[in-house]
Amino acid sequence: MTINCNGRLLDLTVPKVMGILNCTPNSFFDGGKYGSQNELLKQVEKMLAEGAAIIDIGAYSSQPQADFVSEAQELERLMTTLIMVRKHFPDAILSVDTFRAEVARISIENGADIINDIAAGKLDEKMLPVVGHYKVPYIMMHMQGTPQTMQQFTNYDDILHEMIYYFSERVASAREQGITDIIIDPGFGFSKTMEQNYHILNNLHLLKILELPVLSALSRKSMIYKMLNITPDMALNGTSVLNTVSLQNGAHLLRVHDVKEAVECIKLTRALYEN
Structure with missing residues (x-):
């Protein structure tokens, strides 16, 4: 199970870690944390x-009730960081988190290898054609x-059934636009209640029916810190627990703030099944 990142094959048969780099002032955990280019690097x-x-x-912070950010603001924040990171780490695989097609296009032309879209193309009809044109992997x-x-849209008759239908439709639309490398993300915390988040996590293995890599993005989210009555900065242990559950239920990619701990989860989980 591999994806082609600008000519480099990334094998997801062994789960991998995606490190989060927010260049926003208002992300729920690390917003504004990196005050200089040197700190980002x-x-x-x-x-x-x-x-x-x-x-x-x-x-663009996508936490619930996050402030709207214009396309110009998003590009201004993003391009400085993307170009700088690409220059200093030419061999790194870089993903850009955006739901805007124009931001995706400019990002790819400036060194992005992957587009990570929280809306699966539903907030910008040009997104799928852009990704298909550039032939980059796409996370939906x-x-x-x-x-x-x-958070006004959390009513489902059967959330997993509806999620699988949603992905089936979006994957078909992506394939029509020539997108070949697709990763699916169940979207913990997005349009879901606390109970729905845990139901999905417990049944994450059911997404195997789609025969695509699955990304799990649980890092320090409210489903952890609200459940434990703590703050995001205290939620690393809970994140590691739920990352382990994700891996046991078939996740191929962990999107996290804390890379070392996520890598350890993968190593220990693999050791458990290999023995």
Whole structure:
């Protein structure tokens, strides 16, 4: 199970880690944490040294009720970081987290290898054609509404059945546009209640029916810290627990703030099954 990242094959048969690099002032955990270019580069260097296979750069906070960010603002935040990281780490596999086609296009032309879209193309009709044109891997997430409205859309008759139908339709649309390398993300915390998040995690293996790599993005999310009545900065242990559950249920990629701990989860989980 491999994806082609600008001529480099990334084998997801053995699960990999995607390190989060937010260049936003308002992300729920690390917003505004990196106050200088040097601090950003040190964080990338640290994540790569700890074993991150992909660095995921985001310039639009998608937490519930996040402030709207214009396309111009997103590009301004993103391009400086993307170009800088690509220059200093030419061999790194870089992903850009955006739901806007124009941002995706400019990002790919400036060094992005993967597009990570929380809306699976549903918030910008040009997204799938752009990704198909450039032949880059595409991560599509399950969400209803927008980041500002998504928590109004949590009513499902059968959330897993509806999620599988959603991905089947979006994958078919992506294939029509020539997108060959697709990863699916169930979207923990997006258009879902606490109970729905845990139901999906417990049944993550059911997404195997789609025969595509699955990304699990649980890092320090509210389903952890609200359940434990703690804050995001205290949620690393809970993140490691749920990352392990994700791996046991078939996840191929962990998107995290804390790379070292996620790599350890993968090593220990693999040791458990190999023995």
